[in-house]
Amino acid sequence: MTVQNVLFDAPGPRARARSRVFSVVTVLAGLVLLALIYLGLNRSFGEGSPPLSSPEAWQVNPEGQWAAERWAPFLVAETWTGYIIPGLQNTLTAALYAAVLAILFGLVFGIGRLSQHAPIRWISGAVVEFFRGIPLLMLIFFTMALPLAVNQFLTAIGSDPLPPRTFQVDALAAVVVGLTLYNGSVLAEVFRAGINAVPKGQAEAAESLGMRRTQVLWLIQIPQAITSMMPAIVAQLVVLLKDSALGYIIAFPELLRGFSLIGTRYGNVIPAAIIAAAIYIVINISLSRLAIWLERRNARRGKASAHAAAAPGVQEPPTGPEDPAPAGPAPDGPGRP
Amino acid sequence: MEAFLGNLDKVIDGFSWTVRLTLCSALFSFILGVVLTAMRVSPVPMMRGLATVYVEGIRNTPLTLVLLFCGLGINSALGVALADSVKWDVFWWAVIGLSAYTACFVSESLRAGVNTVPLGQVEAARSLGLTFTQNLRLIVLPQALRSVVGPLGSVLIALTKNTTIASVAGLGVQEASRQMKLMFDQGIAPVIPTFIGFALGFLILTLPTGFFFGWLSKRVAVAR
Numbered sequence: 001m002t003v004q005n006v007l008f009d010a011p012g013p014r015a016r017a018r019s020r021v022f023s024v025v026t027v028l029a030g031l032v033l034l035a036l037i038y039l040g041l042n043r044s045f046g047e048g049s050p051p052l053s054s055p056e057a058w059q060v061n062p063e064g065q066w067a068a069e070r071w072a073p074f075l076v077a078e079t080w081t082g083y084i085i086p087g088l089q090n091t092l093t094a095a096l097y098a099a100v101l102a103i104l105f106g107l108v109f110g111i112g113r114l115s116q117h118a119p120i121r122w123i124s125g126a127v128v129e130f131f132r133g134i135p136l137l138m139l140i141f142f143t144m145a146l147p148l149a150v151n152q153f154l155t156a157i158g159s160d161p162l163p164p165r166t167f168q169v170d171a172l173a174a175v176v177v178g179l180t181l182y183n184g185s186v187l188a189e190v191f192r193a194g195i196n197a198v199p200k201g202q203a204e205a206a207e208s209l210g211m212r213r214t215q216v217l218w219l220i221q222i223p224q225a226i227t228s229m230m231p232a233i234v235a236q237l238v239v240l241l242k243d244s245a246l247g248y249i250i251a252f253p254e255l256l257r258g259f260s261l262i263g264t265r266y267g268n269v270i271p272a273a274i275i276a277a278a279i280y281i282v283i284n285i286s287l288s289r290l291a292i293w294l295e296r297r298n299a300r301r302g303k304a305s306a307h308a309a310a311a312p313g314v315q316e317p318p319t320g321p322e323d324p325a326p327a328g329p330a331p332d333g334p335g336r337p
Numbered sequence: 338m339e340a341f342l343g344n345l346d347k348v349i350d351g352f353s354w355t356v357r358l359t360l361c362s363a364l365f366s367f368i369l370g371v372v373l374t375a376m377r378v379s380p381v382p383m384m385r386g387l388a389t390v391y392v393e394g395i396r397n398t399p400l401t402l403v404l405l406f407c408g409l410g411i412n413s414a415l416g417v418a419l420a421d422s423v424k425w426d427v428f429w430w431a432v433i434g435l436s437a438y439t440a441c442f443v444s445e446s447l448r449a450g451v452n453t454v455p456l457g458q459v460e461a462a463r464s465l466g467l468t469f470t471q472n473l474r475l476i477v478l479p480q481a482l483r484s485v486v487g488p489l490g491s492v493l494i495a496l497t498k499n500t501t502i503a504s505v506a507g508l509g510v511q512e513a514s515r516q517m518k519l520m521f522d523q524g525i526a527p528v529i530p531t532f533i534g535f536a537l538g539f540l541i542l543t544l545p546t547g548f549f550f551g552w553l554s555k556r557v558a559v560a561r
Contacts, residue, residue, distance in 0.1 A: 149528035245399030
């Protein structure tokens with residue numbers, strides 16, 4: 001039983017009556033808010049518009065965002081095949097590449113931070129902290145400007161700049177590189193925490209059997225850590241998918257860019273934004289559900305799920321609405337707000 | 338490096354907007370986050386439902402989309418202005434978008450903190466006759482807040498980094514990452530030193546915040 005169920009007693013008649021009053025007030029407040037949004041987007045406010053008491057103000061304004069023709073484009077197959085599905089494909093492609101690369105990056109640097117050689121630990125630590133501490137958008141901008149940087153560098157050391165068109169960075173590459181570096185750094189912390197969470201006796205037993213350090217890591221520690229890390233990894237992949245929307249900014253033709261094009265073409269920015277949000281919410285909530293399901297399955301098997309260690313740069317616990325009872329604020333689960 | 342240092346006024350101007358965005362959004366998102374948390378643990382099912390729908394909805398929407406909705410959707414398409422000058426108008430819209438988005442994460446952290454308050458505390462308070470509001474205000478929230486200082490610090494750091502999106506998603510606040518992009522594009526400073534300079538700027542903002550919140554969370558931790 002969670003605290004939220006014991007914050008108040010089982011309601012008696014008076015509490016039930018009060019609760020009903022509050023319910024009505026909440027619903028009314030919600031309706032007023034919805035009405036304001038409806039009227040605002042319907043262009044019922046401002047100069048020359050009819051007073052709110054008149055029925056005209058509430059009718060669907062053909063100039064406003066609720067007019068049928070603003071939504072009609074979404075009923076045409078061409079809108080979906082021309083903008084939305086290619087956009088979704090590009091989003092998923094970028095997210096897939098970045099997910100695979102970020103997991104590899106995270107493995108390399110997460111294990112690097114556990115190395116027995118101090119210089120490797122320091123370098124891995126510096127890389128991870130650097131990429132976690134700066135905004136993803138700056139990484140993307142920098143990747144886009146990389147050819148320019150190379151030419152400036154070559155000029156500075158006195159050699160000729162690269163011939164044009166030999167080294168170019170397209171938008172997909174910039175998005176994938178940015179997502180990989182940032183999410184890979186967060187995953188490195190997840191892996192480090194997960195491997196550290198495997199009981200020490202396991203590694204000691206393996207070493208006493210004569211295994212080498214790499215064998216201990218790959219045969220004993222990582223297989224046991226993987227199950228407990230899965231929820232944290234999936235939660236981070238949700239963040240990655242959500243962040244791929246940053247591709248919009250550098251004109252990578254992903255889902256959000258597709259909706260933005262629809263918005264400009266048909267003048268229906270608001271309907272496009274609402275449908276785009278719905279698609280993102282459905283995808284992300286399904287992935288989050290997967291993370292919760294994995295966490296519960298682990299809990300049933302009596303394993304705690306790993307969360308990244310507390311350090312600057314991240315984030316909050318991946319708590320879903322139905323968390324398994326008082327889990328405590330696992331100080332830093334992954335997941336970038 | 339000289340070219341970068343020669344443009345130091347632009348760098349400082351950029352970071353001043355970053356800090357302003359961060360502080361204003363942090364304040365509003367904290368207030369909204371506390372209200373959302375109170376609603377999510379309240380005895381009224383309607384309030385719980387409304388707050389859950391809000392948090393789950395906004396949390397799973399990309400911030401770029403939230404800010405585009407504020408910028409292109411409400412500000413430009415509908416022409417709702419919040420301030421006289423364009424500079425401050427886009428600033429306040431960015432603050433609204435960032436606060437609406439970050440409040441979900443504040444609320445999620447706080448709710449996890451509410452879960453750490455031992456049942457006995459709440460039961461004792463109830464048996465003393467405290468109402469739900471008194472219980473929340475005097476017993477639960479003070480303890481919950483102390484246990485989530487660390488996660489809230491992480492949310493603040495993420496917010497600092499997220500302010501970069503405010504410059505591009507239809508709003509164009511002149512914050513640090515936009516200044517960096519402009520310096521790249523105009524070619525007034527070499528790319529690598531500029532990038533390193535701006536990255537250091539962000540690390541100067543985020544690393545001490547992380548250390549401070551880590552220290553604070555140990556200091557105010559509830560001994561149990």
